Amino acid sequence: xxxxxxxxxxxxxxxxxxxxxxxxxxxxxxxxxxxxxxxxxxxxxxxxxxxxxxxxxxxxxxxxxxxxxxxxxxxxxxxxxxxxxxxxxxxxxxxxxxxxxxxxxxxxxxxxxxxxxxxxxxxxxxxxxxxxxxxxxxxxxxxxxxxxxxxxxxxxxxxxxxxxxxxxxxxxxxxxxxxxxxxxxxxxxxxxxxxxxxxxxxxxxxxxxxxxxxxxxxxxxxxxxxxxxxxxxxxxxxxxxxxxxxxxxxxxxxxxxxxxxxxxxxxxxxxxxxxxxxxxxxxxxxxxxxxxxxxxxxxxxxxxxxxxxxxxxxxxxxxxxxxxxxxxxxxxxxxxxxxxxxxxxxxxxxxxxxxxxxxxxxxxxxxxxxxxxxxxxxxxxxxxxxxxxxxxxxxxxxxxxxxxxxxxxxxxxxxxxxxxxxxxxxxxxxxxxxxxxxxxxxxxxxxxxxxxxxxxxxxxxxxxxxxx
Numbered sequence: 001x002x003x004x005x006x007x008x009x010x011x012x013x014x015x016x017x018x019x020x021x022x023x024x025x026x027x028x029x030x031x032x033x034x035x036x037x038x039x040x041x042x043x044x045x046x047x048x049x050x051x052x053x054x055x056x057x058x059x060x061x062x063x064x065x066x067x068x069x070x071x072x073x074x075x076x077x078x079x080x081x082x083x084x085x086x087x088x089x090x091x092x093x094x095x096x097x098x099x100x101x102x103x104x105x106x107x108x109x110x111x112x113x114x115x116x117x118x119x120x121x122x123x124x125x126x127x128x129x130x131x132x133x134x135x136x137x138x139x140x141x142x143x144x145x146x147x148x149x150x151x152x153x154x155x156x157x158x159x160x161x162x163x164x165x166x167x168x169x170x171x172x173x174x175x176x177x178x179x180x181x182x183x184x185x186x187x188x189x190x191x192x193x194x195x196x197x198x199x200x201x202x203x204x205x206x207x208x209x210x211x212x213x214x215x216x217x218x219x220x221x222x223x224x225x226x227x228x229x230x231x232x233x234x235x236x237x238x239x240x241x242x243x244x245x246x247x248x249x250x251x252x253x254x255x256x257x258x259x260x261x262x263x264x265x266x267x268x269x270x271x272x273x274x275x276x277x278x279x280x281x282x283x284x285x286x287x288x289x290x291x292x293x294x295x296x297x298x299x300x301x302x303x304x305x306x307x308x309x310x311x312x313x314x315x316x317x318x319x320x321x322x323x324x325x326x327x328x329x330x331x332x333x334x335x336x337x338x339x340x341x342x343x344x345x346x347x348x349x350x351x352x353x354x355x356x357x358x359x360x361x362x363x364x365x366x367x368x369x370x371x372x373x374x375x376x377x378x379x380x381x382x383x384x385x386x387x388x389x390x391x392x393x394x395x396x397x398x399x400x401x402x403x404x405x406x407x408x409x410x411x412x413x414x415x416x417x418x419x420x421x422x423x424x425x426x427x428x429x430x431x432x433x434x435x436x437x438x439x440x441x442x443x444x445x446x447x448x449x450x451x452x453x454x455x456x457x458x459x460x461x462x463x464x465x466x467x468x
Contacts, residue, residue, distance in 0.1 A: 020261025025058055026102060026145075026243055028068035030217070036070040040085040042092050052096040059097070066143060067093045068102035077112070077126035078119035086130070087137050094138060101138060102145035102180075103131050110149060123149070124168035132174050145178050145208060153184040153195065160198050170204040178240045181207035187215070189320045190230040196238045208241045213318065214256040215245040223252055223369050226317035227259035233266060249365040255313065301356040308350050316369060333380070347377035 027035075034041050043051060058065040069089065076082050090101060110123050120126040127148070135144050148169055150156045156163040169179065181199055183191050191209065200206050211231075214224040224247060236242075244260050246253040304312070307325075314323025322330065329346075351374040354363055 020258055021264045022257070022261055023062065024064045024066060024100075024241065024243065026066040026068055027054070028070070028102070028104065034089075035068065036073065039069055039071045039075075039089065040082070042089055048092070048096060051093070055097045064100050064143060065098055066100040066102055066145065067098045068104055068145070070104040070106070072105040072108040072127075072149070075130075076115060077130050078115045083130065083133065086134060090134065090138060099141055100143035100145075101134075101141060102147065103134060104147040104180075105149050106147045106151050106180075108149060122164065122168055124165040125172065128169060128172045131177065132172075135174055135177055140176065143178070144176070145180055146173060147180040147210070151180060151210070152182040152186050152188070153199075154186070160195075161202055163202065166199075166202045170202050175205060178208045179203050179205065180210045180243075182210050182212055187212045187319050188230075191232065191235055193232060193234060193238060196235065200238060206238055206240045208243065209235075209239055210243050210245060212245045214247055214253065216247050216249075217245075220248075222319075223247060223249065223316040223366070224318055225252055225255055225313040226321075226323055227255055228263055229259070229318070231263065233263075236264070251362050251365040252316075302353070302358065304350075304353050304357055308346075308353055311346060311350060312354075312366075312370070315373060347373045350374075 029035060034043060034047075055065045055067075067090075069086075071082075071086055075086070093101075105127050112120070112123055112126060116126050120129065127146075131146050135141075138144070146169075148166070150163055150165045153160050156166060160166065173179065181203075182188060184195055188211075191211075196207065211228075213228065213230070214226075216222045216224060228244065231242075242260075244256060246256055310323070310325045311329070314326035314329070317323035317326060351370050354366065354370045357363060
């Protein structure tokens with residue numbers, strides 16, 4: 001999903017994880033059209049050279065480079081022509097030095113064309129047959145991954161243990177092929193030994209976890225800076241491996257990747273190895289520093305404080321929860337009128353610190369999210385100021401159709417909640433004088449109304465109508 005430049009991959013992606021005990025990089029970017037949409041097409045000589053360099057560089061750093069291909073959207077499993085094209089494509093990558101592969105059949109339609117329905121007994125049978133043939137064609141490589149269409153518990157019908165699809169995969173897929181699994185959900189809050197035991201039983205092998213805990217490619221307004229958590233320490237003994245699908249913004253992945261390395265090191269009782277000359281917990285050398293296209297520690301006024309970092313991470317924590325600092329802040333919002341400094345000062349100060357900080361790379365990647373936090377603080381402050389004025393004849397009508405105006409990122413859901421709290425706590429300030437239906441305004445009019453009522457005590461004119 002992440003579109004990194006080749007040099008950036010060399011300097012960061014292929015160097016930092018090795019210091020944290022991580023050993024595998026799976027190549028499957030959606031912006032490589034020949035990975036999915038144009039999977040039948042081979043790479044041009046120029047593309048071959050770039051891919052070969054990536055493979056060689058990864059292997060020289062001790063990283064296993066896994067090339068993934070997603071032919072499932074339009075492959076005809078019974079077509080000898082499609083099978084020949086699939087073999088040609090993977091043979092090309094194999095000739096570049098790649099020794100590990102993945103075939104992905106995720107997020108596709110279960111239906112088969114007429115020719116496939118006549119050639120195979122089921123959709124799973126078609127996928128497994130092609131996968132087994134490709135695996136043998138490549139000489140049975142030591143790492144070969146298969147992503148099923150039912151890749152999590154919520155997609156299994158009728159259940160994990162009773163799914164005919166998974167039963168076919170478990171029985172017919174060659175035993176040395178590893179099956180990818182994301183957990184009970186596409187984005188699983190927790191992974192338990194019990195659920196993995198059920199999957200292992202039906203697949204007849206331990207799964208490899210494709211962990212989407214920090215993935216944000218499905219919503220560019222969200223960001224997940226929190227730690228790798230919710231995975232029991234004993235899981236490793238029941239897995240063939242674990243791949244973390246990270247944020248699209250690389251700088252946002254420092255805590256996720258570092259804590260994943262800590263989780264792995266905890267399993268093996270080995271501390272994370274730091275590069276020579278770095279302090280424990282500090283970013284590894286070769287990251288986005290001054291050599292990485294000028295993006296790094298330069299030109300800023302200072303570092304973020306620990307409390308500011310905790311607040312930033314807490315407000316963009318994980319898909320299912322806020323961080324401790326954010327939880328406390330949201331609790332404080334219920335009595336914000338008497339404690340408004342907790343929110344009105346911290347978020348603008350956090351914005352100023354990020355903008356003026358030394359690490360410009362963090363600024364470039366996180367600025368849109370920090371800017372939204374600042375704007376939410378200003379909106380909340382404006383609302384509180386409005387509550388302090390005599391506006392008893394005005395009805396504030398917050399309709400669901402305006403919910404997308406709320407804060408972006410993981411705190412996106414908090415803005416409507418904040419307004420609902422203000423409404424319930426201070427409803428005596430927001431009552432309608434005469435029984436008339438609320439006026440439905442456009443989004444521009446709604447914003448205009450809020451701003452003018454907040455900052456001007458005089459009569460207001462909206463669409464030619466005077467409002468007091």
